[in-house]
Amino acid sequence: MIEKKKNRQQSLIPVFIIALVGCIIIFVANRLTSDQIDLNKHATAIEMIEAVMPLTYDNDLYNDRMDIAELSTTVYRARFNADNVGLVFMPVSTMGYKDTIKMAIGLSYEGVIIGVRIIEQHETVDLGDNIDQLNSDWINNFDNRSLDNTQDTAWAVTNDDGEFDQLSGATISPRNVINAVKNTLDFYEVNRDSLYN
Amino acid sequence: MNIPDKNSNSDLIVILGLCPLVAKSTTLLTGITMGFSALLIILFCIVSVSSCRRYIPPNLSLSIILIISVTWVSVLDLFLQAYWFEMRQVLGIYIPLLAMNSFVLLSLEQTALRNSPVAALTNSLRRGTEIFCIVTLVGALREIFGQGSLLSDAKLLPGIDISEWSFVDGGYTLLLSAPGALLGLGLLIAAYRQIERRRTV
Numbered sequence A: 001m002i003e004k005k006k007n008r009q010q011s012l013i014p015v016f017i018i019a020l021v022g023c024i025i026i027f028v029a030n031r032l033t034s035d036q037i038d039l040n041k042h043a044t045a046i047e048m049i050e051a052v053m054p055l056t057y058d059n060d061l062y063n064d065r066m067d068i069a070e071l072s073t074t075v076y077r078a079r080f081n082a083d084n085v086g087l088v089f090m091p092v093s094t095m096g097y098k099d100t101i102k103m104a105i106g107l108s109y110e111g112v113i114i115g116v117r118i119i120e121q122h123e124t125v126d127l128g129d130n131i132d133q134l135n136s137d138w139i140n141n142f143d144n145r146s147l148d149n150t151q152d153t154a155w156a157v158t159n160d161d162g163e164f165d166q167l168s169g170a171t172i173s174p175r176n177v178i179n180a181v182k183n184t185l186d187f188y189e190v191n192r193d194s195l196y197n
Numbered sequence B: 001m002n003i004p005d006k007n008s009n010s011d012l013i014v015i016l017g018l019c020p021l022v023a024k025s026t027t028l029l030t031g032i033t034m035g036f037s038a039l040l041i042i043l044f045c046i047v048s049v050s051s052c053r054r055y056i057p058p059n060l061s062l063s064i065i066l067i068i069s070v071t072w073v074s075v076l077d078l079f080l081q082a083y084w085f086e087m088r089q090v091l092g093i094y095i096p097l098l099a100m101n102s103f104v105l106l107s108l109e110q111t112a113l114r115n116s117p118v119a120a121l122t123n124s125l126r127r128g129t130e131i132f133c134i135v136t137l138v139g140a141l142r143e144i145f146g147q148g149s150l151l152s153d154a155k156l157l158p159g160i161d162i163s164e165w166s167f168v169d170g171g172y173t174l175l176l177s178a179p180g181a182l183l184g185l186g187l188l189i190a191a192y193r194q195i196e197r198r199r200t201v
Helices: A002-052 A138-142 A172-195 B010-023 B028-051 B058-083 B085-094 B096-100 B102-112 B117-147 B178-200
Strands: A065-068 A073-080 A083-095 A100-108 A113-120
Touching: A002 A083, A002 A100, A002 A113, A002 B058, A002 B085, A083 A113, A083 A172, A100 A172, A113 A138, A113 A172, A138 A172, B010 B028, B010 B085, B010 B102, B010 B117, B010 B178, B028 B058, B028 B085, B028 B096, B028 B102, B028 B117, B058 B085, B058 B096, B058 B102, B085 B096, B096 B102, B102 B117, B117 B178
Parallel strands: none
Antiparallel strands: A065 A073, A073 A083, A083 A100, A100 A113
């Protein structure tokens, strides 16, 4: 009995050694690459932020950010001479037809949409994926809209008596994108002042 | 060299292992990257497993194989994220999934555990290269017939400027979705078997 137990313990030693060596290898690889990975993520984020923030600003937009737990997103605040110019919500997630859609939404201080871009989507090719700026310019429909110039009921696809084209054959993806943008606007209107502090 | 017995279902396992590899290979370039990543992982794992095979107790071999494959896949994933971020974004979860690829695990268990590093390497180099060719071919076929072009995502290549070859506008978009990968793979296998049959008759 004791013999058996000892055997089992001995046979576990190679597992631990190999696991330890594996840990060391991954640790070294992580040290070698982590700076570059951060740079890449930074560059990708900056590119997307700049795409939805056409206004002039003079602060370090990427680092002037705040996490919003309520929407599980981050806002990047644009300022010019310490005046609030606008902000970018990124990433704003919503459910698509079968997978999550992630987007970036840029708002001016007054709450007017100045740009919406899809960061990630896995919608049906040629149908739902036309929400993506790479495939059609549908997403530009949001530009210059705000809660003031677009009524509550108009934030919907034309099928639901709204003002947005529904991309024939794919109503679900645009509908969810519109709802997510509308929710963001609603959130912004209520919390505007706290978002800039 | 150990040859798996005729009744084993290793063919099925190889095909199952191919499925996650071809899933995101919608273009020639993604196909090459995916296939090459798989080849690299197979080679690294084969060498590591077979060089410490004497210390691997038989009842724990699977756990050790998994630890080793996870290690190398994590390293590959980190380096891809560092030096080819755009491609890593395209391939996404399918790179980490390589660690659990049934084909990788099969070749580790069947060859690496029983042979010396050199013998195991020569054996799996051939199969790994076959896998690489199949994934690349599926990627190229899907790009040609799915969107009527080749190398359309060459902009993902850092520093190299290749213009794409565009043949026609549009194609069978079904091929670009995930089921298209399986259709392409199935058609390839059918074509291969047809050629094999011609040859033997």
